[in-house]
Amino acid sequence: MKNNKNLGTWLNEMSLTHPLVIAGPCSAESEEQVLKVAHQLKNTDATVLRAGIWKPRTRPGNFEGVGEIGLKWLKRAKDETGLLTATEVANPRHVELALKNDIDLLWIGARSTVSPFIVQEIAEALKGTDKIVLVKNPVNPDLALWLGAVERLHTSNIDKLGVIHRGFSTYEKTGYRNNPEWQIPIDLQNQFPDLPLILDPSHIAGRRAIIFDLCQTALDLNFDGLMIETHHDPDNAWSDAKQQITPETLDQLTTDLTIRKEEGDALEYLNKLANLRTQIDIIDHKLTEILGKRMKIADGIGALKKKNNVAILQNKRWNGILSKMILEGKEFDLSEEFILKIYKAIHQESINHQKRLYDE
Ligand code: PEP
Numbered sequence: 001m002k003n004n005k006n007l008g009t010w011l012n013e014m015s016l017t018h019p020l021v022i023a024g025p026c027s028a029e030s031e032e033q034v035l036k037v038a039h040q041l042k043n044t045d046a047t048v049l050r051a052g053i054w055k056p057r058t059r060p061g062n063f064e065g066v067g068e069i070g071l072k073w074l075k076r077a078k079d080e081t082g083l084l085t086a087t088e089v090a091n092p093r094h095v096e097l098a099l100k101n102d103i104d105l106l107w108i109g110a111r112s113t114v115s116p117f118i119v120q121e122i123a124e125a126l127k128g129t130d131k132i133v134l135v136k137n138p139v140n141p142d143l144a145l146w147l148g149a150v151e152r153l154h155t156s157n158i159d160k161l162g163v164i165h166r167g168f169s170t171y172e173k174t175g176y177r178n179n180p181e182w183q184i185p186i187d188l189q190n191q192f193p194d195l196p197l198i199l200d201p202s203h204i205a206g207r208r209a210i211i212f213d214l215c216q217t218a219l220d221l222n223f224d225g226l227m228i229e230t231h232h233d234p235d236n237a238w239s240d241a242k243q244q245i246t247p248e249t250l251d252q253l254t255t256d257l258t259i260r261k262e263e264g265d266a267l268e269y270l271n272k273l274a275n276l277r278t279q280i281d282i283i284d285h286k287l288t289e290i291l292g293k294r295m296k297i298a299d300g301i302g303a304l305k306k307k308n309n310v311a312i313l314q315n316k317r318w319n320g321i322l323s324k325m326i327l328e329g330k331e332f333d334l335s336e337e338f339i340l341k342i343y344k345a346i347h348q349e350s351i352n353h354q355k356r357l358y359d360e
């Protein structure tokens with residue numbers, strides 16, 4: 001797919017004065033719930049009402065969505081509030097029903113984007129549609145797979161395209177439900193600057209507390225919009241209860257976010273600077289996280305040494321680490337002096353950790 005300036009036209013045509021906001025419940029639960037949330041969103045920055053009708057669940061036995069009837073509720077919400085409507089489609093039957101019920105924006109979920117077979121079937125069912133189609137990143141951190149899905153849709157003559165960043169699965173437990181791996185959407189943006197890029201902080205976070213910071217990071221990285229799970233009674237939501245926020249909180253969140261307004265060269269400079277600074281912040285966060293993990297392993301070694309009555313400091317091992325790291329540092333253009341300083345500090349912190357254990 002070549003970068004095509006027309007890819008983002010649909011978003012420009014909305015003439016919004018702020019990034020696009022898609023909000024609404026993880027799942028449509030009842031007509032009353034959909035209408036309630038829609039009316040509460042009516043006077044916020046939200047332009048599009050989202051609700052999952054068919055819910056892809058990792059494990060069976062969880063709420064799998066209300067199905068076709070929910071599309072009627074969305075239609076009614078659109079008629080009553082003027083909000084556009086959005087839902088996830090995962091097969092040609094979903095596409096057929098969503099189009100029949102005049103859904104304005106269809107998205108392909110993370111569990112579908114992973115499969116070129118499914119994406120191809122959906123692309124064929126959508127052939128030539130003038131609806132907006134957004135592709136969520138696949139669950140695994142694979143940019144080519146994500147772009148491949150966009151290409152399949154583009155080849156099916158779908159012009160109103162965009163992508164949603166919802167984070168990536170990891171086996172390892174982190175502070176996120178799905179790791180943001182910001183470098184992946186940044187690379188995508190560099191390759192396709194005109195393809196609208198939307199953040200779904202809800203599925204990245206998995207919890208309410210960090211949604212704001214994720215949104216601000218995305219705006220600093222020039223994302224074009226946000227898709228945020230919003231429910232009138234989040235704690236009692238039938239799916240993803242921990243990560244949903246109320247329409248009132250959403251309203252406050254969009255008010256508190258900083259959006260750069262400068263124009264021309266100044267804007268370009270500030271955007272580039274913010275982009276680079278955000279990349280630094282992301283790496284610093286990773287550095288601290290990884291140092292914390294290293295110390296935890298050192299604690300494990302300390303406990304083992306204590307049990308076996310072995311001294312904490314073992315010079316041979318330490319000198320081995322240092323020479324290995326000096327060599328590795330050269331590969332990354334890091335001076336010997338710097339590597340020595342950093343590793344001495346790390347080593348000292350490990351010893352302090354282990355000493356604490358011995359003193360217990
Ligand atoms: C959703 O948006 O409700 C959803 C199921 O998301 P994802 O495909 O990102 O898991």
Ligand code: MN
Nearest residue numbers: 026229239240
């Ligand atoms: Mn959800």
